[in-house]
Amino acid sequence: MPPLFFVAIGLVFGLYLAMNIGANDVANAMGTSVGSRALTMRQAILAAAVFEFLGAVLVGGSVTKTVKKGVIDVETLSDPTMFMIVMCAALLAAALWLQLATWRGWPVSTTHAIIGALAGGGVAASGLAGVSWGKLAQIGTSWVLSPLIGAAIGFTMFRILSSRIINARYPRVMARRATPFLVALVVFVLVLSMLYKGLKNLHLDFSLIRALELAALGAAVGGLLAAFLVWRRPLGRVRLNDRFGYVENQFGWLQVMTACYVAFAHGSNDVANAIGPLSGVLSAWRSGAVRGEVEVQEWVLAIGGAGIVIGLMLWGYRVMETIGRRLTELTPSRGFSAEFAAATTVLVCSKMGLPISTTHTLVGSVIGVGLARGIAALDMRVVRDIFAAWVVTLPVAFLLSAVLTRVMLLFFL
Amino acid sequence: MxxxxxxxxxxxxxxxxxxxxxxxxxxxxxxxxxxxxxxxxxxxxxxxxxxxxxxxxxxxxxxxxxxxxxxxxxxxxxxxxxxxxxxxxxxxxxxxxxxxxxxxxxxxxxxxxxxxxxxxxxxxxxxxxxxxxxxxxxLDGQEAGGGETSTAWPPMMHGRMVRSGDAGREKMRTILDLFGQSPFRALQRHMDTVLEPVDQVRPFFEAFLAGDAEKARTIRKRILKLEHEADLVKNEIRDHLPKSYFLPVDRRDLLALLHQQDRLADLCEDIVIVATLKADLTLPRDLHPAILEEVDLSLEACVLAREVIERLDELLETSFGGEEAARVIELIDRVSAKEHEVDKHAYTTARQLFVREQELGAVDLGLWQKLLQLVGRLANAAESIGDHVRLMLSR
Known part of the structure; x- marks a missing residue:
């Protein structure tokens, strides 16, 4: 079978997965902003498209590398054709499982599906030695830790905001004063993550010191701009029955920023689920060996980013529309805290090359805010369902991919 | 209103x-x-x-x-x-x-x-x-579209956000499924509902004392109907507060608060029933002001309690702490003070009634004492409402 055949399969299913990620996960990334009315649906779609793409291309490399070569033990699985078959089988298995889950309405994670499928393919191709269990254990640990870290950051962030701003003697004055600093904080983290060890593909690899300097500069500019916009307007008289309206309005603006931040982090982490295996197929095809080039090429990342954007334009729209009709008890201050926590956690994991579930991290962050007594009611049944889907996805994707690998090996090798 | x-x-x-x-x-x-x-x-x-x-x-x-x-x-x-x-x-x-x-x-x-x-x-x-x-x-997140109407508390739509169009994709579970219906707004609505029969108590006594049996009967009927409505709202809240909800306050406090609010409506019902047990129950004219004063004081306590419940919005925003909590505690203290006033006034009124034992007759005296007690209990329930909110704040 010509290797080009596998490239074609990889391309088709890689794109399919990317589109699915765009269609389904974007609702989770932007849903809280639309639900709290910080963004209209149209704005959310646009912001998601831009920042998902940027995140995928600028920071998506590390995680893609892990998905491409971290799970499969490339020492054992050194035959390029076999490697390509495992990658294609994993893509196919993940796509099939995801399609079933979407049809049934199960809250499954693309990340869990693709990692489980890769492990299954590796074992089917060359036994237990075909998988680097150490890395897999590391990934598994990050799946447990990421919601916990998200919860911890969300809890802390909201506690600080509520004690310093919302529960202050003059909440409106404090909110007005704090907004530029919070803007600066978000810009700082965002720019730092873009510059430090990012942008390698654009040959703009900054050292930590240089990246910190530039991030601080960006934060200063953002903060000053926000200060100009916020402080220019007079505070106005406090309205009866609406003492917190102004405060929440300020957070509405901040939440727009964190929504973009979440989209960026999501793009950076989740593009790998689709594009990691595809990138593996491509490099095996081009170099004729499994251990060829090390870096993930930017145009492959761009394909993944484009796939996500196409997916969210085609179907994400409809999912978001449904969400736009739902109203939540989530106010912008809560949304800001949860989104900031989730995006930061996801972005740090992306930098470390750990593929985690954005949705799980966000759920963890929201629960963190809930633990700080911030949310009227959280339905823990949903958490149970998500956990159940998590437990089911791994073995199903594993088995499905193993079977597909065996079948393909039988036919194509 | x-x-x-x-x-x-x-x-x-x-x-x-x-x-x-x-x-x-x-x-x-x-x-x-x-x-x-x-x-x-x-x-x-x-x-x-x-x-x-x-x-x-x-x-x-x-x-x-x-x-x-x-x-x-x-x-x-x-x-x-x-x-x-x-x-x-x-x-x-x-x-x-x-x-x-x-x-x-x-x-x-x-x-x-x-x-x-x-x-x-x-x-x-x-x-x-x-x-x-x-x-x-x-309407508490009730689907606003379409002509279908229902006054019921909106049923949750767990993961079933199916509308027209490609239903498959819309069945997707999203993070927003995590957010349950706020029980606090429902509590406020319940409080509004129970205050309606409470508002009728004063007109009832006015009509009853003035001997306008016709009007008293109309109001009695209205109170019984309103009490039933309040019960329905209460049951809806209970049905829609699943154990799986994670709330910023203790679930038991919330249900206890709901129970106290509901007692207000129940007491109104008890009052009109006891008052209409004996067909010829009357009261000397000079004692009317004392009874009406007692009713007014109790109602004031209820209105203060409603104010406390209306503050739940702000309390939620401030995660039950800070300045707002302090202000609500002050308000709760005012409910307690009012309740104390009601008790004192009830005592003097009761003594006044006993002085006129001969004139009233033992049965009428007993009934009026009972009514006086029931009216006072409205203030007690109001105080309990405040105390339960206080518990939520002290967690």
Whole structure:
């Protein structure tokens, strides 16, 4: 079978997965902003498209590398054709499982599906030695830790905001004063993550010191701009029955920023689920060996980013529309805290090359805010369902991919 | 509040205000009626009414299937004085009305005073979206679309967000499924509902003491009906507070609070039943003021308790802490103080009654003592409501 055949399969299913990620996960990334009315649906779609793409291309490399070569033990699985078959089988298995889950309405994670499928393919191709269990254990640990870290950051962030701003003697004055600093904080983290060890593909690899300097500069500019916009307007008289309206309005603006931040982090982490295996197929095809080039090429990342954007334009729209009709008890201050926590956690994991579930991290962050007594009611049944889907996805994707690998090996090798 | 459907379970009153009451507020009122059905009472007015409805507005509303031609442009002074759930202005600047309401918003919608019908259409569509969102909020996230109406607390739609279109993808579970229906707003609505029979207690005693049996019977009937309505709201809340909900307050405190609120309605029922047990129960005229005073004091405690419950919104915003919590504690202290006053007054009134034992007769005396007790218990329940909120704050 010509290797080009596998490239074609990889391309088709890689794109399919990317589109699915765009269609389904974007609702989770932007849903809280639309639900709290910080963004209209149209704005959310646009912001998601831009920042998902940027995140995928600028920071998506590390995680893609892990998905491409971290799970499969490339020492054992050194035959390029076999490697390509495992990658294609994993893509196919993940796509099939995801399609079933979407049809049934199960809250499954693309990340869990693709990692489980890769492990299954590796074992089917060359036994237990075909998988680097150490890395897999590391990934598994990050799946447990990421919601916990998200919860911890969300809890802390909201506690600080509520004690310093919302529960202050003059909440409106404090909110007005704090907004530029919070803007600066978000810009700082965002720019730092873009510059430090990012942008390698654009040959703009900054050292930590240089990246910190530039991030601080960006934060200063953002903060000053926000200060100009916020402080220019007079505070106005406090309205009866609406003492917190102004405060929440300020957070509405901040939440727009964190929504973009979440989209960026999501793009950076989740593009790998689709594009990691595809990138593996491509490099095996081009170099004729499994251990060829090390870096993930930017145009492959761009394909993944484009796939996500196409997916969210085609179907994400409809999912978001449904969400736009739902109203939540989530106010912008809560949304800001949860989104900031989730995006930061996801972005740090992306930098470390750990593929985690954005949705799980966000759920963890929201629960963190809930633990700080911030949310009227959280339905823990949903958490149970998500956990159940998590437990089911791994073995199903594993088995499905193993079977597909065996079948393909039988036919194509 | 009396005489209006506003505040009764499920029905919400909305007032839309713009400058001329000829275009924007007229369309918003009509849209609210269309979308909200019989769960919404909508009104509109202008700060400087032009006296006529904009013909373009009539035209575009006719496109949306709504006839505005019989509407008149009204002044703010002419609107019925009620307790509005929401007052919405359209960007009227300094002429914003001073109408009390739970929700006050300025939508800042441009005045399409031009004759360009496309612009008026755009304003209509903008208004439709905003009215939809407002009504959904007012009716606790109840789906605002369609003509289907129900006053029931909205059923949760766990993972089933199926609408028209490709249902498969819309069945997707999203993070928003995590957010449950706020029990606090439901509690506020329940409190509004139980205060309705409480409001009838004073008119009942007035009629009863004056010997107007006919009127007393009407009010008695009304109270029994309102008590039943309150029970329904209470049951809905209980049914929709699954154990899986993670709340910022202890679930038991919440249910205990609900129980105390419901006791207010139950006590009203007990009062009218005890009062009408004996057909010829009367009271010497000079004792009337003491009884009515006792009723008034108890009602004041209930109104204070309602104020506490209305603060739940703010308490949720401040995660039950900070300055707001301190202010609510002060309010709760006032409820307690009022309850104490009620007790003292009940004691003196009871003694007054015993002095007239011969004149009243043992049976009448017993019944009046019982009534006095029941009225006092209204204040006790109000105090309990405050205490349960206090528990929530001290966690």
């Amino acid at each position: 009396a005489g209006s459907a506003c505040g009764r379970s499920g029905i919400r009153c909305v007032l839309f205000v713009c400058i001329e009451n000829s275009c924007r507020s007229q369309m918003a009122e009509a849209l609210a009626r269309m979308i909200g059905g019989d769960r919404i009472e909508a009104f509109s007015a202008g700060s400087r009414p032009s006296g006529r409805v904009n013909p373009r507005a009539i035209e575009v509303m006719a496109e949306a299937g709504c006839d505005l031609s019989a509407h008149r442009s009204k002044s703010l002074a002419g609107i019925p004085p009620r307790r509005y759930d929401a007052v919405i202005s359209m960007g009227c600047g300094d002429a914003c009305p001073a109408v009390p309401a739970r929700i006050r918003e300025d939508w800042d919608i441009p005045d399409p005073a031009t004759t360009d019908i496309g612009e008026v259409r755009a304003v209509r569509d903008l208004l439709r979206a905003k009215v939809e969102s407002l009504l959904a909020r007012l």
